Amino acid sequence: MEQADLRRLESQCVQEETPQCVAACPLHVDAKQFCKLMAQRRIDKAWQVLAKTMPLPGVLARMCGEPCKAACVRQDVGGPINMGTMERYCAENAKPINPPKPLPARNKSVGVVGGGFTGLCAAWELARRGFETTLYCSQLGEGLPPFPEGVLDRELTGLETMGVKIETGFDASVSFIRTLIGDMDAVFVDSDVLPESVRDFGAPDELTLGTQEHGLFVSLQGEDSAILQAATGRRAANSIERFTQGVSMVTGRELEGPYETRLYTNLDNVQSLTSALPERDCSELDVRDEAKRCLQCECMECVKSCEYLRHYKFYPKVYARQIYNNESIVMGTRQANTMINSCMLCGLCETVCPEDFSMADVCLEARRTMVEGDKMPPSAHEFALRDMAFANGEKCSLAKHAPGTDTSDYLFFPGCQLTASDPSGVEAAYADLRNRLGNVGLMLHCCGAPAEWSGRVVLERDSMNDLKQIWESLGAPKIIAACPTCLKSLRAGLPNAEITSHWSLLRVLGIREDSVSPKGPFAINDPCAARHDVVLREDIRSILDTLGADTVEPELSGETTQCCGYGGLLSEANPALGMHVAAKRAEAREEDYVTYCVMCRDMMAKTGKRALHLYDLLYSEVNDPAARPSPGYSERRENRVRLKEHLLRNLWREEPNSVAELFESIDVSFTDEALQRMEQRRILKSDVQKTLLAVRESGKRFVHAETGHYLTSHRPVIVTYWVEYEEQGKSYLVHNVWSHRMHIKGVKS
Amino acid sequence: MSVIKVPEADSAGWSCANCNVELTMQHVELEYLDSLFNVELPACPQCGIVLIPETLALGKMNQVEHLLEDK
Ligand code: SF4
Ligand code: SF4
Ligand code: SF4
Ligand SMILES: [Zn+2]
Numbered sequence: 001m002e003q004a005d006l007r008r009l010e011s012q013c014v015q016e017e018t019p020q021c022v023a024a025c026p027l028h029v030d031a032k033q034f035c036k037l038m039a040q041r042r043i044d045k046a047w048q049v050l051a052k053t054m055p056l057p058g059v060l061a062r063m064c065g066e067p068c069k070a071a072c073v074r075q076d077v078g079g080p081i082n083m084g085t086m087e088r089y090c091a092e093n094a095k096p097i098n099p100p101k102p103l104p105a106r107n108k109s110v111g112v113v114g115g116g117f118t119g120l121c122a123a124w125e126l127a128r129r130g131f132e133t134t135l136y137c138s139q140l141g142e143g144l145p146p147f148p149e150g151v152l153d154r155e156l157t158g159l160e161t162m163g164v165k166i167e168t169g170f171d172a173s174v175s176f177i178r179t180l181i182g183d184m185d186a187v188f189v190d191s192d193v194l195p196e197s198v199r200d201f202g203a204p205d206e207l208t209l210g211t212q213e214h215g216l217f218v219s220l221q222g223e224d225s226a227i228l229q230a231a232t233g234r235r236a237a238n239s240i241e242r243f244t245q246g247v248s249m250v251t252g253r254e255l256e257g258p259y260e261t262r263l264y265t266n267l268d269n270v271q272s273l274t275s276a277l278p279e280r281d282c283s284e285l286d287v288r289d290e291a292k293r294c295l296q297c298e299c300m301e302c303v304k305s306c307e308y309l310r311h312y313k314f315y316p317k318v319y320a321r322q323i324y325n326n327e328s329i330v331m332g333t334r335q336a337n338t339m340i341n342s343c344m345l346c347g348l349c350e351t352v353c354p355e356d357f358s359m360a361d362v363c364l365e366a367r368r369t370m371v372e373g374d375k376m377p378p379s380a381h382e383f384a385l386r387d388m389a390f391a392n393g394e395k396c397s398l399a400k401h402a403p404g405t406d407t408s409d410y411l412f413f414p415g416c417q418l419t420a421s422d423p424s425g426v427e428a429a430y431a432d433l434r435n436r437l438g439n440v441g442l443m444l445h446c447c448g449a450p451a452e453w454s455g456r457v458v459l460e461r462d463s464m465n466d467l468k469q470i471w472e473s474l475g476a477p478k479i480i481a482a483c484p485t486c487l488k489s490l491r492a493g494l495p496n497a498e499i500t501s502h503w504s505l506l507r508v509l510g511i512r513e514d515s516v517s518p519k520g521p522f523a524i525n526d527p528c529a530a531r532h533d534v535v536l537r538e539d540i541r542s543i544l545d546t547l548g549a550d551t552v553e554p555e556l557s558g559e560t561t562q563c564c565g566y567g568g569l570l571s572e573a574n575p576a577l578g579m580h581v582a583a584k585r586a587e588a589r590e591e592d593y594v595t596y597c598v599m600c601r602d603m604m605a606k607t608g609k610r611a612l613h614l615y616d617l618l619y620s621e622v623n624d625p626a627a628r629p630s631p632g633y634s635e636r637r638e639n640r641v642r643l644k645e646h647l648l649r650n651l652w653r654e655e656p657n658s659v660a661e662l663f664e665s666i667d668v669s670f671t672d673e674a675l676q677r678m679e680q681r682r683i684l685k686s687d688v689q690k691t692l693l694a695v696r697e698s699g700k701r702f703v704h705a706e707t708g709h710y711l712t713s714h715r716p717v718i719v720t721y722w723v724e725y726e727e728q729g730k731s732y733l734v735h736n737v738w739s740h741r742m743h744i745k746g747v748k749s
Numbered sequence: 750m751s752v753i754k755v756p757e758a759d760s761a762g763w764s765c766a767n768c769n770v771e772l773t774m775q776h777v778e779l780e781y782l783d784s785l786f787n788v789e790l791p792a793c794p795q796c797g798i799v800l801i802p803e804t805l806a807l808g809k810m811n812q813v814e815h816l817l818e819d820k
Binding site: 380681700702706707746 | 760762763764765766767772775776777778779780781782785786787792796797798799800801803806807810811813814815816818819820
């Protein structure tokens with residue numbers, strides 16, 4: 001990621017943009033924070049929020065005309081938040097606080113002419129910035145309404161505490177102002193207090209309030225709203241600060257007054273709630289309830305829908321920076337590796353984001369960069385990639401024309417996971433397709449999604465090339481794919497192929513007569529690969545309709561469906577989070593799920609949720625297939641191998657020619673505990689067999705004094721496997737297994 | 750290179766089945782991703798086979814592997 005990419009990504013996410021009310025406030029009072037504290041009844045703290053930003057807060061908080069209301073997002077769901085009333089309540093009831101401590105003295109003097117609210121505010125802002133400020137006026141607080149005893153005096157005392165010198169009894173004239181300009185570094189004049197004479201200096205500039213007279217700043221005439229008068233005072237102080245520093249008077253001042261903000265706040269799930277705040281004499285509970293109506297505006301659309309984003313506690317703007325930093329590390333720990341490898345690449349964030357931010361793109365790109373720079377943690381995807389290689393190896397992969405034919409009009413591509421989880425379903429589906437369409441070839445192969453997800457561009461390209469060659473060697477028939485991920489990968493990798501989903505075909509051809517008529521009701525689970533495939537999603541619903549299934553939808557469904565936790569290899573790179581995501585998805589509906597991605601089905605099954613694949617309804621002979629557990633990793637491999645052998649023998653009358661490897665002859669069984677650990681620890685039966693074969697040859701093993709169990713280890717390639725076992729005649733009973741990646745080089749002599 | 754001691758490396762009950770002797774703590778060289786470690790681990794004093802107990806493999810060792818992978 002280049003720095004420019006980071007900047008672009010950071011500005012794409014609007015989560016940190018200013019809330020509407022704050023942007024609309026001429027002084028940008030933090031109304032959101034104010035409401036948050038008021039809702040917690042922390043009135044004194046809330047008052048500090050106001051006083052931090054407002055000049056003469058005790059006066060201004062009682063007079064603000066609340067322009068923020070027109071911008072408040074609550075507007076359409078019960079009416080805007082009544083900031084003015086709450087501010088007044090706060091001013092009357094909170095513990096008074098001292099005026100702000102001015103910045104260190106700048107040794108610059110400024111004269112402020114006019115004792116109206118604008119002049120008072122300008123003096124306040126100038127003093128606060130460390131200017132030596134003198135206020136000249138005929139009368140302090142000119143034009144202000146009457147306030148309760150002491151309110152105005154308190155703020156005037158505050159002005160003096162901040163160092164403002166106050167000279168009353170002046171009737172300023174043009175010549176007086178000219179003298180001031182000569183004596184001081186800058187002068188500000190409230191034009192409402194001195195309407196005639198200031199015209200001599202020309203109309204002030206709207207942005208800077210500067211005049212033709214060097215060093216003289218004048219307010220625009222006729223401003224009678226207190227909050228805008230305060231904003232004028234601040235603008236004048238900002239101008240004078242720039243003027244005395246000799247920097248540009250105009251650049252970067254867009255955010256001084258009210259401005260447009262890009263913050264997006266979704267109101268879809270917001271209940272309308274009207275205000276119950278009385279205008280006068282409100283109680284603390286009244287204001288608390290009003291403050292509670294504040295939506296605490298933010299975006300977080302993606303985080304609300306994605307468990308992965310939620311898990312890492314922030315939002316994409318922050319994540320983009322973390323990923324950028326992760327890439328920039330030369331020495332030290334790359335803290336974000338697991339985070340990068342945990343995104344399911346499911347595309348939900350982009351769909352719900354008002355700015356189309358795609359975390360998937362960012363994470364996939366980051367993975368590619370890691371692979372390219374040889375920085376990808378080897379353990380993250382190795383197991384999944386080994387599995388992909390196995391599915392494409394000679395034991396599992398197959399490509400043939402239909403039995404008895406030497407051409408194919410169609411080619412059935414069930415995908416490596418469906419064959420792993422439901423081999424008999426695949427066999428039945430293939431038979432059904434041949435029955436109806438005739439020349440349907442079969443290809444057992446992986447579509448290459450794991451290579452893509454792991455960021456291995458070269459592997460992805462090579463495996464797609466292999467697949468293409470095989471497909472072409474069969475005469476480039478029309479491909480029928482059943483798995484939504486295969487459909488997506490094949491469409492991207494074989495742009496010239498005609499590819500249709502098994503589901504579209506079934507919709508046209510109709511379903512097998514003896515399909516199970518389901519009980520239901522079922523909740524439809526769209527896999528994330530079908531997010532942008534409207535046709536596919538409709539096909540599924542139409543088939544379920546034909547089956548007479550009673551269906552409901554989870555809240556996040558169709559285009560906004562949630563991933564099951566397998567996508568992007570999350571469940572491999574971060575198994576705990578994968579299971580958490582799956583469990584959350586499982587919880588989304590009480591009904592049994594019906595889905596058309598077998599990984600979704602198996603992920604749900606792993607959490608204990610009852611879930612069906614559509615093949616279970618169309619092609620299963622199992623009783624209660626929704627209760628079928630997810631097959632373990634070893635079983636998945638064996639299912640693929642056996643399916644190939646079985647089909648070769650029964651359909652093509654061929655003997656499988658793959659030679660059995662020696663380790664396969666090791667007769668082994670496992671305790672339940674050992675089986676469970678093998679799943680958790682990603683250890684295959686074949687790994688155990690290889691280890692037992694190795695000890696048979698080397699004899700190197702430990703023995704336990706109490707249990708009599710043996711313990712041995714073996715490192716076929718990179719991982720070292722440990723097997724604790726018992727000998728039972730010629731066979732083995734395995735009690736425990738574990739593994740590590742560190743290589744034991746040996747005892748140092 | 751200093752020798753790392755790991756309390757997890759408990760080999761209680763295990764002995765070398767081949768040589769029929771108790772294990773002793775010995776200096777063992779471990780390697781992962783171009784990093785070498787010298788660790789005190791239970792091993793057979795005669796044939797030199799090294800034992801990595803489950804707690805060590807899944808605990809400390811796993812942490813160090815991840816740390817090295819993220820370097
Ligand atoms: S709901 Fe709250 S944060 Fe949002 S605009 Fe209104 S006052 Fe501001
Ligand atoms: S898991 Fe899906 S929704 Fe969440 S960040 Fe990744 S692509 Fe976006
Ligand atoms: S949806 Fe997410 S990425 Fe998009 S603007 Fe909101 S917080 Fe940022
Ligand atoms: Zn020995």
